[in-house]
Amino acid sequence: xxxxxxxxxxxxxxxxxxxxxxxxxxxxxxxxxxxxxxxxxxxxxxxxxxxxxxxxxxxxxxxxxxxxxxxxxxxxxxxxxxxxxxxxxxxxxxxxxxxxxxxxxxxxxxxxxxxxxxxxxxxxxxxxxxxxxxxxxxxxxxxxxxxxxxxxxxxxxxxxxxxxxxxxxxxxxxxxxxxxxxxxxxxxxxxxxxxxxxxxxxxxxxxxxxxxxxxxxxxxxxxxxxxxxxxxxxxxxxxxxxxxxxxxxxxxxxxxxxxxxxxxxxxxxxxxxxxxxxxxxxxxxxxxxxxxxxxxxxxxxxxxxxxxxxxxxxxxxxxxxxxxxxxxxxxx
Numbered sequence: 545x546x547x548x549x550x551x552x553x554x555x556x557x558x559x560x561x562x563x564x565x566x567x568x569x570x571x572x573x574x575x576x577x578x579x580x581x582x583x584x585x586x587x588x589x590x591x592x593x594x595x596x597x598x599x600x601x602x603x604x605x606x607x608x609x610x611x612x613x614x615x616x617x618x619x620x621x622x623x624x625x626x627x628x629x630x631x632x633x634x635x636x637x638x639x640x641x642x643x644x645x646x647x648x649x650x651x652x653x654x655x656x657x658x659x660x661x662x663x664x665x666x667x668x669x670x671x672x673x674x675x676x677x678x679x680x681x682x683x684x685x686x687x688x689x690x691x692x693x694x695x696x697x698x699x700x701x702x703x704x705x706x707x708x709x710x711x712x713x714x715x716x717x718x719x720x721x722x723x724x725x726x727x728x729x730x731x732x733x734x735x736x737x738x739x740x741x742x743x744x745x746x747x748x749x750x751x752x753x754x755x756x757x758x759x760x761x762x763x764x765x766x767x768x769x770x771x772x773x774x775x776x777x778x779x780x781x782x783x784x785x786x787x788x789x790x791x792x793x794x795x796x797x798x799x800x801x802x803x804x805x806x807x808x809x810x811x812x813x814x815x816x817x818x819x820x821x822x823x824x825x826x827x828x829x830x831x832x833x834x835x836x837x838x839x840x841x842x843x844x845x846x847x848x849x850x851x852x853x854x855x856x857x858x859x860x861x862x863x864x865x866x867x868x869x870x871x872x873x874x875x876x
Contacts, residue, residue, distance in 0.1 A: 549574075550582055554591060557605050564602040631679065632672065632720055637686025673723035682725060684746040691715050697751040698729065701744045713738070714753040717761035728761060735764060777820040781827055782841040784814040789837030793819075797830070816841070824849045832857075 549572055556571065557563060565576040565583075572579075583603055586593050592606035673679050691698050692715045699712045713729035713736070720726075725740040730753075777799075785793065787810070793800030799820055807817035821827025828849040831838055840847040 550586060550589075553579075553582055554586060554593075554605075557593060557603060558609075562602040562604040567602070631670075635679070635682060635685050635725070636689040636718070672720055677723065679723060680725065680741050682740050684743065685718075685725060685740060687748050688715065688727060688740065688746065689718060691748045692718055692727075695753055695755055697749045697753055698727075699745075699747040699749055700738075702738055703742045703744070711738075712749075716755065716759060719761070719765055728765065730756075735759075735768075737768070776822050779821045779823055779827060779843070779846065780818055781821050781831070781843070781846050782816065782818050783831070784816050784839040784841060785834065786813060786837045787815070789834045790815050792834055792837065796833070814839070821846070828853055 552572070553568060556568070563571075565579045568579045568582075569576045583593060583595065592609050593603055594606070595601065595603045688698065690696075695714075697712060697714050700710070702709055702711050711731060713727075713731050715727055715729045716735060717728045718725060719728060719737075727738045727740055727743070728735055729738060730736070783803075785804075790804045790807075793804050795801075803817040803819035804815070807815050809815075821830065824843075824846045827846060831840065831850055832853055840850050
């Protein structure tokens with residue numbers, strides 16, 4: 545553990561130039577006294593590191609010194625694909641390893657190239673979670689990630705719209721989509737998708753399995769997504785929307801945005817468009833969000849469902865208004 549920290553301190557000093565004991569202690573979550581001992585150990589090993597006291601002081605390497613000890617350990621090698629995705633790496637339990645791999649990769653570059661690479665890291669940030677939504681709390685995600693890498697079967701309880709069921713699956717991969725983690729796993733002989741937030745009583749078994757030859761997670765996910773969306777969007781609605789309604793569709797619905805872009809010119813202030821929807825009920829609830837900025841032309845069952853839901857909302861709110869207590873007269 546200490547040897548790894550000494551190497552990491554050396555690489556950080558090489559990358560960042562000058563760091564205080566406080567900086568290093570915060571980086572490695574140890575005391576400043578431990579950092580001073582580590583610096584002494586590096587000096588005794590022949591590393592030309594020196595320190596300046598006072599404001600602006602800190603530790604730094606002799607100018608021009610560059611270590612070649614940049615080999616990745618096993619966990620850092622696993623975490624390499626996660627470099628640049630700090631939040632996802634942290635959720636997988638690979639945050640420290642990804643950070644270490646990144647620093648080692650950078651330290652192997654010439655100084656000018658280090659500055660160019662670090663410039664991108666400081667100026668581009670990847671945040672996969674949608675607005676007004678916190679990342680899901682998934683305490684079992686690191687263990688599941690380990691099971692995926694080690695090819696160990698997983699036992700779990702899973703809750704879907706069909707109910708709750710116990711599963712024993714062979715995990716093939718993890719996918720993050722729009723800030724949500726999914727497990728792709730073999731249940732029987734068929735690859736299936738499980739949302740991690742719906743999993744409970746997760747147990748990593750000691751049962752190994754052979755990964756199917758030629759299975760490509762990215763290609764499988766893309767094909768499965770296309771199949772799922774094609775089956776799901778089995779209705780097409782014809783709508784008329786105002787300019788404000790069109791703008792709201794552009795901002796809130798990918799399918800609505802495509803429909804707006806494909807529509808012809810507006811007539812009398814209304815734009816007519818056709819838009820795929822999941823089904824009459826789901827599509828009607830989505831369309832209600834446009835309020836008075838939309839008219840449903842067809843199909844008839846879709847128009848009827850929109851009307852039914854709108855009347856239900858009106859009735860509920862009228863009833864709520866009638867139940868409000870009468871205002872009490874104020875005293876003189």
